[in-house]
Amino acid sequence: MLRGGLLVAIATCVALAAARTSGSSDDIQELLENVDLRYSTDVFEDANLDVPELITKYRYPVETHTVTTEDGYILRMHRIPHGRDANNVPNQKKPVVFIMHGLLSSSADFVIMGPGSGLGYILAEEGYDVWMGNARGNYYSRNHVRLNPDALLSTAFWQFSWDEIGNIDLPTMIDYALEVSGQERLHYIGHSQGTTSFFVLGSLRPEYNAKIISMHAMAPVAYMANNRNLFLRALASYGDDIESIARLIGIGEFMPNSVIFTWAGQSMCRDEVVFQPICSNIMFLIGGWNEDQHNSTMMPAIFGHTPAGASVRQFHHYGQGITDRGFRRYDHGSRISNYRAYGSFRPPNYDLSKVTTPVFLHYSDSDPLAHVNDVDRLFRELGRPIGKFRIPQRTFSHIDFIYGINARELLYDRIINLIKAMDANAFDEVNKIIESTEQ
Ligand SMILES: *[C@@H]1O[C@H](CO)[C@@H](O)[C@H](O)[C@H]1NC(C)=O
Numbered sequence: 001m002l003r004g005g006l007l008v009a010i011a012t013c014v015a016l017a018a019a020r021t022s023g024s025s026d027d028i029q030e031l032l033e034n035v036d037l038r039y040s041t042d043v044f045e046d047a048n049l050d051v052p053e054l055i056t057k058y059r060y061p062v063e064t065h066t067v068t069t070e071d072g073y074i075l076r077m078h079r080i081p082h083g084r085d086a087n088n089v090p091n092q093k094k095p096v097v098f099i100m101h102g103l104l105s106s107s108a109d110f111v112i113m114g115p116g117s118g119l120g121y122i123l124a125e126e127g128y129d130v131w132m133g134n135a136r137g138n139y140y141s142r143n144h145v146r147l148n149p150d151a152l153l154s155t156a157f158w159q160f161s162w163d164e165i166g167n168i169d170l171p172t173m174i175d176y177a178l179e180v181s182g183q184e185r186l187h188y189i190g191h192s193q194g195t196t197s198f199f200v201l202g203s204l205r206p207e208y209n210a211k212i213i214s215m216h217a218m219a220p221v222a223y224m225a226n227n228r229n230l231f232l233r234a235l236a237s238y239g240d241d242i243e244s245i246a247r248l249i250g251i252g253e254f255m256p257n258s259v260i261f262t263w264a265g266q267s268m269c270r271d272e273v274v275f276q277p278i279c280s281n282i283m284f285l286i287g288g289w290n291e292d293q294h295n296s297t298m299m300p301a302i303f304g305h306t307p308a309g310a311s312v313r314q315f316h317h318y319g320q321g322i323t324d325r326g327f328r329r330y331d332h333g334s335r336i337s338n339y340r341a342y343g344s345f346r347p348p349n350y351d352l353s354k355v356t357t358p359v360f361l362h363y364s365d366s367d368p369l370a371h372v373n374d375v376d377r378l379f380r381e382l383g384r385p386i387g388k389f390r391i392p393q394r395t396f397s398h399i400d401f402i403y404g405i406n407a408r409e410l411l412y413d414r415i416i417n418l419i420k421a422m423d424a425n426a427f428d429e430v431n432k433i434i435e436s437t438e439q
Contacts (some may be wrong), residue, residue, distance in 0.1 A: 038116030039067055040301055046114075047304025051078050051107050051132075051140070058115050060084050060124060067176045070169050074143035075134040077173055078107045078129040082393070087127040094129040095423055098182045101194030102219075102402075103162075103314060104254075106139050107132035108305035109191065109402045114296065117408055119189070126416055131177040135197070137253065139301045139308040145220060149253065158252020161317035161330045162193055165361075166200025171208055178211065187419050188215045188357075191401055192369065193314070195220045199327070202355030202383075209383075212357040214422040216415045218401040219370045220361045222378045224318060225325035226371035236319035238332060242318045254310045290366070290397040293404035302403060327352070327378075355384040360418055362411055364391040367398045387434040389414060 013017075037058055040046050046054060055062035055078070063079040067124050082088050099119060101109045110120035110132055123130045134140040137158065142149050147157040190198050195217035227233065317330045329347040332338050332431060342348055359382050363375045379385045391410050401407060414433065422427035 030222050038114060040114045040298065041379075043298060043301040043360055046112065046301040051111060054108070054111055055080060055120075058084070058111075058121070060115070060121060061090065065176065065180065067172050068145060069136070069172045071164075071168060072145040072147065073141065073169065074145065075136060075169060075173060076134050076140040077177070078120075078132045078134075078140075079177075080124040080132075082129070083125040083127070084115070086123075086125045094127055095419075096131060096183050096186035097123050097128045097419065098131045098177055098179055098186050098188050099123075100133045100170070100188070100190040100197065101135070101138075101308075102190075102194055103318075104138075104307035104310050105191075105193075105402075106305065106308035107134050108308065112301055112305055113295075113403060117405070119402075119407075119412055120336060122408065122412055123416070128339030128419075129181050129183075131173075131181075132172070133173045133194075135162075135193075135310075136160060137309050137311050137314075138171055139305075141169075142309060155252030158311040159313065162197045163200055163317065163330050165314075166197035167204050170197055170201045171205055174208065174211060177323040185211050185213045187422070189415065190215070191218045192221050192398065194218075196222060199355055199378075199382075200350060201351060202357055203350040203352060206354045206356065209354075209356040214386075214419060215357045215359045215397065216418065217359060217361045218411065218415075219367055219398050220375055220378055220402070221318075221370050222327045222350075223325070223374040224369075225319040226374050227318075227322050228368040228371065232315070232318055232369070233322060234238060235315050243312055252311055252313070254307075254312050254315055274434035282325070290395040290400055290404075292393065292395050293397070293400040293406060295403070295405050299405065343417060352378065352381040353383045356398075358386045358422065359386050360387045360415070362387065362389045362391065362401070362415065364396040364400075365394045366396065369398045386430065387418070387437075389434075389437050 041057075045057075049057060052062045052064055060083075061081050064083060065077045065079060067075050067077065069075065082090060082092070082094065087094070099107075099110050101107060107120075109116045110130075115121040115125075120130050120132055137149070137160070144157055148154075149157040151157065174186065175186075178184065188198060198215060198217070199222050202212075202215075224232075313330065319330050321327060327350050329342060329350065331347045332341055335345040338345055338347055361375055361379055363370055364373065365372065375388070379388050393406075393410060396404065396410065401411060404410070414437075417433055418430060421427070421433065
């Protein structure tokens, strides 16, 4: 009798438990179907995850690769080898796209906005093997075999500008991506400094042009004579002083404390906080900002990843370009040190005619950092400029190329169509896209 009762009780428990598990897995299933995995599910969580964690959270495959440059910098690359919803079969050889971030940014730029608008995810869905670089000195590449980025009273780690990023980091990362993927050539997409450093690469190490099928420059920056960014202009006037003072007191990194930004991003830039407009204005100062393309809800996530670190000299080098209106190697400030570095008293120009990769420039009317006249001059001087594309929205600005609400429709879709046409050697298709774009 007792035993019978016990059995019934156990059976009931098992049945209940079974019912509960099946119910809860249904719940999870339902939850997953209702979560829109194209947008951020939680901007505060996204602010605190690093790039591989973020990509994993949105259920994409991710790999981290480390390379060491010939001068000892240890760089980390992030790879999304295939898509989640489409083109999602692992271990298939796919065409490679290498994407390079801008000043103060990192590979996070291409995933922060989520699978619906992040360029890294979009390319993976389109069937590409996506490699995202990180320049020396940023959050993911703040390591060296010998030098310490945080050394007191020594700026040895930070003695580089985007000249070294283009001349040394890019070829190291590109060769590595080609080797691991088993490809001979790849497509390159850069934003801002990610375009500057590419033009450095193509002119100083012209043999690399043959490894690039096509290059897409988003907000291209080479000439800066017409730069209208107040911050960079101010820096241009004082750049020499700023760098020597900073070196004197042992600071080589620009704004080292990005923790402050993460904190400020989450406490002051969140929705429903009165300070949010101030955050928008900071973003405006840094990179140009535009009400039409700006999703203020995403600000905590953006400030969790940006600024990601840079050297004082990267700014200084841009400042020199504003002052002397040229596109030259870094000016070491004295005839002797220039002579030692370049064999000439003045820093040599980057010879853009040596950049023989087919280049596509994507620019906008109101980008304060890539003025239309400077973009035109760049286009004229490049070795093999193929197309120049104006974003069909007047207000589109410098950081909208990355964080803009409609970046996909206004920009990424066209870049992908161009890449596909270049892959297929369909040059009439390329011409058709060029002709259909208002210049
Ligand atoms: C802004 O971002 C939030 C959070 O990712 C998203 O839910 C919303 O749809 C975005 N708004 C637009 C207009 O894209």
